[in-house]
Amino acid sequence: MTSAPPPPLPFPYVEMDGHPATEDDLRVPALFGFGHFTALQVRDRRVRGLGLHLERLEGANRELFRLPLDGGRVRExxxxxxxxxxxxxxxxxxxGFLPPGESRTRVMVTVREPAAVAPGGRSLMSVPYARAVPHIKRPGEFGQTYYGMLAARGGFDEALLTAPGGVVTEGAITNIGFWDGSSVVWPDAPALIGITMALLERGLAAAGEPSVRRAVTLDGLGAYRGAFLCNSQGIAPVWRIDAVEFAGGDAAAAETEGTEGTEEMQGVMARLEAAYGSAPAELL
Known part of the structure; x- marks a missing residue:
């Protein structure tokens, strides 16, 4: 008589400090949610930008808790x-969390199905919100979730966060870049430098196409020929921010099929994918 197969693991599968999370473990993020995190895509046990993810965790842990977070431990x-x-x-x-009274960082790892950016262009709704301490990636961001919800209700794919004066900073869960006809332009404003963004900067520079930082404002969007978003899931073109449309996304391409602007942005997106693909996938 054959034994029944083990029940499938619940997803997301959650571990705390190297063991399946117990009810007590889950009280840590539920009750002491002050912490930080990084999100990564694993393919065949390899990660692009793994070293940057580990540096992010170490830096945030030292800043928030005055404690190291060993990269070897994280990989294990x-x-x-x-x-x-x-x-x-x-x-x-x-x-990474540090509950009151504890002296070692609690490390929670969640695992779920692999994800990739959905095909097609994105539409963004600008919102008047900029994150505090934006260089630290942290869970439970009410403002990002709230404005992302409002954007979805308005028929947009994501919220575009802006500082006073309409200064563009970042997407709610992405970095945003622009194409001015000769260079990739990243908004010169306080924002989280995502791992994909960092890898794109490196890859573009290595290909002889260095990107630049420049102040970007909502009233100046018309000066750009295209835009794109990036995060751990990949890179996607932007076809609309509020009422401003760009070439290279779904809706814009439907109206300008085969035009010079669309073809130009298709070329830009191909170079971005090549720059990202040039980053080695590091073994865990």
Missing amino acids: LIRGALDRAGMRDASVRVH
Whole structure:
């Protein structure tokens, strides 16, 4: 008589400090949610920009808790969670918490199905919100979630965060870049430098196409020939911000099929993908 297969693991699968999360473990993020995290895509146990993810975790942990967070420990915890979840390709998040009275960072790893950016262009609704301490990636951002919800209700794909004066900073869960006809332009404003953004900057520079930082404002969007978003899931063109349309996205391409602007942005997106693809995938 054959034994029944083990029940499937719940997704997302959650571990705390190297073991399946218990009810007590889950009280940590529920009651002491002050912390930080990084999100990464794993393919065949490899991660593009793994070193940058580990640097992000270490830097945030020292700033928030005055404690180190060893990269070797983090890699071991990710490997263990993937082993127990039985996955080689996955979406992984690594969180750092320090509950009151404790002296060692609690590390939570979540594992779920791999994800990739959906095809097609994105539409953005600008909102008057800029994150405090934006260089630290942290969970439970009420403002980003709230304005993202409003954007979705308005028929947009994502919110575009702006500082006073209409200064563009970042997407709610992405970085945004622009194309001015000769260079990729990143908004010169306080924002989280995402791992994909950092890899794009490196890859473009290595290809002889260095990107630049420049102040971008809502009233100056018409000067740009295109725009794109990027995060751990990939890179996507932007076809609209509020009422300003760009070439290279779904709706714009439907009206300008085969035009010079659309073809130009298709070329830009191909170069961005090549720059990102040039980053080595590091073994966990």
